[in-house]
């Protein structure tokens with residue numbers, strides 16, 4: 268591990284990048300209280316992608332912790348959680364999209380994670396419908412006793428990070444610094460995310 272590539276994701280924007288097998292991927296909440304929507308696709312076979320559903324089914328947990336294996340929809344281990352400063356992530360809710368802002372908030376032309384991923388993945392020529400399931404890093408979604416769950420201001424502080432190790436070849440990862448400013452999930456103040464790829 269001597270090589271570090273930094274990908275800066277400005278507030279409310281998205282970026283996509285390759286993560287080599289064996290690399291460490293650090294996802295840093297630069298200013299705190301910011302969700303990083305996270306997707307990954309196998310570059311040469313976009314039918315296989317990181318799946319929150321399959322990960323939950325394996326870990327039997329609605330959160331992530333160190334040692335967890337994040338699975339693809341084809342049940343291959345794609346990442347291992349190496350370290351985590353926050354301990355609160357969301358594997359339940361969908362990413363935000365234009366319909367969410369229009370239907371639920373009456374707002375037109377709001378930036379969204381779905382738009383961010385569509386733009387960021389354009390060089391790979393994936394269509395919008397191919398954008399897979401998302402894991403909401405740093406999202407504060409506490410599970411209540413009656414099996415409802417919350418959507419609260421993240422507990423992440425400036426500089427907090429989670430580190431994942433890539434376990435397969437050919438990953439294209441995408442991160443959206445979620446633009447949601449109409450509910451508490453980004454502390455009502457979208458801010459940047461930093462990704463570091465260590466090889």
Ligand SMILES: [Zn+2]
Pocket residue numbers: 304362363364379380381443445446447
């Ligand atoms: Zn979002």
